[in-house]
Amino acid sequence: MTQKLPQLIKDDKWLEPYSGAINNRINAAKAKEKEVADNSNLYEFASGHLFFGLHKTPGGWVIREWAPNATHIYLVGNFNNWEEKKEYAFKLLENGVWELRLNEDALRHGDLYALSLHWAVDFGKRVPAWANYVVQDEETKIFNAMVWNPEKPYQWKNNSFSGTNEPPLIYEAHIGMAGEEERVHTYNEFREHMLPRIKANGYNTIQLMAIPEHPYYGSFGYHVSGFFAPSSRFGTPEELKQLVDEAHGMGMAVIIDIVHSHAVKNEIEGLGKYDGTQYQFFHEGAKGEHPAWDSYCFNYGKNEVIHFLLSNLKYWLEEFQFDGFRFDGVTSMLYFDHGLGKAFSGYDDYYSPNLDFEATTYLTLANKLIKKIKPHSISIAEDMSGLPGLAVPQSHGGIGFDYRMAMGVPDFWIKIIKEKSDDDWEVGDIFYNLTSKRMDEKVVSYAESHDQALVGDKTIIFRLIDKEMYYSMRKDQPNLIVDRGIALHKMIRLITATTAGGAYLNFMGNEFGHPEWIDFPREGNGWSFKHCRRLWSISEDPELKYHWLYDFDKEMIQFMSQHKLLSIPPVDFVMENKPDKVLAYHRGLFLFVFNFNPTQSFTDYGIPLGPGKYKVELNTDSGRFGGNDLVDEDIPYYTIPSGGNTSQHYLRLYLPARTALVFKKIDFPKVK
Structure with missing residues (x-):
């Protein structure tokens, strides 16, 4: 008997040859749920x-x-x-x-x-x-x-919070390094100082890294030892609850990075050889050790392990009222070889015998449980393989994540900044790389995250400006390298955010071009906290150019939030001119025009459109963002027909070099 094709395959005919593997994945999850939870009691099982x-x-x-x-x-x-x-x-x-x-x-x-x-x-x-x-x-x-049993347990004040009901604008943050002092900062300090800042900047979702206990601070929380213990180096469980509660009171969701892909090998404070055996929680032998991460790999085939991990999700959602998770290391979970050294250039790479059905089963059950507990929750997969169906609803045959991280986007920006001169940037290539995704999935787009800020890598601003950041960031210090870096920093973030396929993410401090990389205290740096903090004062100093970048990001995010830009699905290509390096696209009522040309400005540049009237909403060349104020933002802009009224209309614009403009259509032709 032929099985009914899930919607996942109907939406992508290229998946038909792999329908057997896809149906086997779906059936494996159903069978495991029936086995552990009698098919209808997953919530009780995860207790x-x-x-x-x-x-x-x-x-x-x-x-x-x-x-x-x-x-x-x-x-x-x-x-x-x-x-x-x-x-x-x-x-x-x-x-x-x-x-x-x-x-x-x-x-x-x-x-x-x-x-x-x-x-x-x-x-x-x-x-x-x-x-x-x-x-x-x-x-x-x-x-x-x-023993944690306070006489007065925390009393929640915002129990009615049910999510933002808006596409996530995510502010990725780390509690310990969220302050300026050279030390570990606290839940209370984050609540008092960071929550108002994040809210004022327009972000609606906070993604907290390194919350479950981890023995080594420098692991960024990736080597977890205490899966049910919020890290005490930041404060108490009650203080974390208050942080989440007050974020909810401000209308912001809070999700955490959850690491169920592996665990630290530590045996006293971790799960390593917990009962004297490696195979209690993990696979036995080489299969149980991650060759690149020096950690143990969970055995998702054991019901007791599924019980432990699902209960962990329920614990964080209910005890601390978090609103979801970013699942770390999903690629490593999905494949027996952890995806190491794989290009994933074709469907054969996904559906070969390398795909681990035990892991896909766990992730399917995890996403089902999360939605059962909190329908408004957010689940994000950090996956670089691109497995079809990962961020597709289970009703359509998917694994059920709401979003996948668009990990190719920051890699793309690094590549062109590092390997190509400005004259070789191709606007069509930029647009394709930012908008290329599976139509049935949503992604979290980002120009850079904490990964690009860690020591050993470079942030976008560091790649653009490098050492000039230390000598030429006062507003009274002219510097062409800095001018270029600031202009491109704004343009890169604007085009990444406004083409995002569902959600957008920024790591704290990157919005204003934080000048220091992240280097956690370790033996190699003398256990120093010098590069493990965020210098907020430079973003607020009116004498420094960081202030321009900070103000631009604030207006960009507020623009996206106010107009719910990411809830408008289509990003419609309008035009590209490869020699001029000009790109234009629509999203709803908004027109985005980018001139990536490093030297040439254009007068009366025609953007082919239908009849309409436009006004400037955002301008990277504005003086308040460090630009030259060459664009008049106060006048209306009208399309002009090339011939008669029925001919092609053009919006004639002045486009300064390295400038992006956002217009809103404010008038429509009357229907006769």
Whole structure:
């Protein structure tokens, strides 16, 4: 019997030869859901955090852990001098589940604790896998779980928040480096200083990096150790909740970077050989180790692992009221070879035996669960392979992400800035690379993210201006290199944002051309915080040119937000002139005209359009953004017919070199 083709294949006939693999993927997810959750109870299945871990109950304390290879487990802490004592011994229930019950007065809020876990040939200290707060001793650097049971738990004030209902304009941020001082900053400082800034700048979604606990600060949160513990280096769980709550009160959604693609190898504070075996949470042998990341790879074929990871999603959505996730390392999850060294140049690369159905099953269940918990939630896949169906609804045969990261866009900008002179930039090529995507998927477009700002890479402003940034950024210091960099920085961000296929992202500080790369404290730099902060003062200093870039980004984002630009699906090509380096396109009522020519300005340049009247909405050449004020923004602009009234109309414009203009159509021809 022939299976019914999902809409995914109907929308792309080139997928028909792979219909068997696609249907196998879909059926594998359905079978696994039926197996673990009886086909209709995925929400209840993903409740491990309510059973495992430490909990205060009316009858006292109970702590449960899953450790199938363990022979004995003891709870140790400052309450029993870190010694194994009979009254703190766990009892084995069944299926590798261990339990310990204690009287109400046995533990107090703030107590430190861990597990002393024994297996057949050895034993070791372990921070519980389900611990919801983990702290590190400043002197010994040792991690322990902390009993977190405040007398007055946080009371939510904005429970009615149900999302922005607008395309995401995402401000990617890192709590620890969000301040100017050379130290780790806090949830409270971010809430007090950054939330108002992000709101005023027009962004409607905050993407927080490095929230789950990670032992090495410099990993940017990618080597997770405590999946259920918000990082204590930034503050307490209650302070994180207040941050999210106040963001909601301002009308902003908050999502976090979730790392379910791998885990740190650490054995005391992480999941590495948690019960004495590598294969408890991860694959055994070489398959369980990521060759490029020095980390362990989850075994998505084990129901207990799916239970752990799905419960983790539910925990963050419900306990902290986050609004979704950016799933990190999705490419690594999808393919047995982690996508390393693969070009993904054709469909055969996606549907070869290299595709891991266990991973696609987990991601399918994860997206289904997320939407069940919060229908307004956002799920984003960080994937560079381009697997068809990844960001397609499950009802159409997709895996169910709302968006995929348009990872080719920043790579494209780096390539042309690095490898081509301005005279060789081709506007048609730029437009194609920014708008090329699968029609059935939405993407998060971005010129650069934290990846491009990390040490070892360069931000766009650094590639454009380089060392001149340190000597010629005062407004009274003329410099042609800086002028070029500022002009292109504005144009690159404007064209990337306004052609975005669903959402737009910016990493904090990049909007004003932050002059320092990100280099976390490490042995190689003497554990310095010098390059692990954001210098907000330079963006607000009216004497510095960074101020121009900051003001431009603010107006650009507010323009997009006010007009809900990204909710208008089509980006309609109008014209390109390769020799002149002029490009024009429409989006709804708005016309975007770019002159990438490095030296030549054009007078009465004709843009072929239908009859209409336009006004300037945004101008990169405006003096308030560091431009030359060569365009009159106050007058209306009318199309002019080339011959009679029924002939081709042209909008005649003055286009300064390295300038972009945004027009709004404000008058329509009358219908007879």
